[in-house]
Amino acid sequence: MLNDLDERIVHALAEDARRSYADIGQLVGLSAPAVKRRVDRLRATGAITGFTVRVDPAALGWETEGFVEIYCRSNTSPETIQRGLERYQEVVAASTVTGDADAVAQVFASDMRHFERVLERIAGEPFVERTKSVLVLSPLLRRFSSGSPA
Amino acid sequence: MLNDLDERIVHALAEDARRSYADIGQLVGLSAPAVKRRVDRLRATGAITGFTVRVDPAALGWETEGFVEIYCRSNTSPETIQRGLERYQEVVAASTVTGDADAVAQVFASDMRHFERVLERIAGEPFVERTKSVLVLSPLLRRFSSGSPA
DNA sequence: GCTGAAACGGCTCTGTT
DNA sequence: AACAGAGCCGTTTCAGC
Numbered sequence: 001m002l003n004d005l006d007e008r009i010v011h012a013l014a015e016d017a018r019r020s021y022a023d024i025g026q027l028v029g030l031s032a033p034a035v036k037r038r039v040d041r042l043r044a045t046g047a048i049t050g051f052t053v054r055v056d057p058a059a060l061g062w063e064t065e066g067f068v069e070i071y072c073r074s075n076t077s078p079e080t081i082q083r084g085l086e087r088y089q090e091v092v093a094a095s096t097v098t099g100d101a102d103a104v105a106q107v108f109a110s111d112m113r114h115f116e117r118v119l120e121r122i123a124g125e126p127f128v129e130r131t132k133s134v135l136v137l138s139p140l141l142r143r144f145s146s147g148s149p150a
Numbered sequence: 151m152l153n154d155l156d157e158r159i160v161h162a163l164a165e166d167a168r169r170s171y172a173d174i175g176q177l178v179g180l181s182a183p184a185v186k187r188r189v190d191r192l193r194a195t196g197a198i199t200g201f202t203v204r205v206d207p208a209a210l211g212w213e214t215e216g217f218v219e220i221y222c223r224s225n226t227s228p229e230t231i232q233r234g235l236e237r238y239q240e241v242v243a244a245s246t247v248t249g250d251a252d253a254v255a256q257v258f259a260s261d262m263r264h265f266e267r268v269l270e271r272i273a274g275e276p277f278v279e280r281t282k283s284v285l286v287l288s289p290l291l292r293r294f295s296s297g298s299p300a
Numbered sequence: 301g302c303t304g305a306a307a308c309g310g311c312t313c314t315g316t317t
Numbered sequence: 318a319a320c321a322g323a324g325c326c327g328t329t330t331c332a333g334c
Binding site for chain 1: 310
């Protein structure tokens, strides 16, 4: 849990992670060193896990996006799924979930043929029993990096 | 579409967006000004849309995550869904999708009660017919901001 | 076109109060 | 938390490939 000042700093960094500490300080009413120390502390405690670039998938040539529900063989550990999926460059996010499927993976591919190829490779993993995928038609909203509001 | 050098720069920024241009230059074999010019160009062309912070939802107090499939009334436009969902701080991503549901929203909430409350409010939106939600058990993988591999 | 080198201004960062 | 210093970085300008 963060206090108000920390939240505003995180919010400022969420909008532009390369903004200077002096800028952020002016925004939240602190000096630059004070902001830096708070950011350092947020990184140390794990609230901030890093800084990343926001890219336009289409501009990078990744025009096809989809969610792949993965049904695993019984007694498959989350670690096995993780190790299996992290080898795919095309898988940008994955979680174990409640419901019928065991896990959901978010996949970016250059086109439908590429998407299909990835799908087939995932379905061929030894821990995967079957998959069911949903294609993204148009993205409506994207916020933050690991997806948390602040 | 990017050439090899641009891709490696984007990759370096994806790992740490606050890395210095000199550092990235050393990594890809370019001088700092050359890297800056390429990053500027990537921003100008829209391949890079910004820089953001990677936060740990749990550390910020958002412990409950889920995907909400939204079934809309007929003749609901994507714009209507977008305008309806963007008012929710808890919705961090949303897309229209193929399959039975019309859209999927990724939701972060502080706890299950909070999640349920958000779910009820979304289900009460005039354009929503019904919802079906899946809870995230444990996140396995997260890369990039808007989710593209590079 | 692209690059690398140099120089200036601003920022990061540490230590101190 | 603010202040002050040294050092580093972002940024521009310039010339060369």
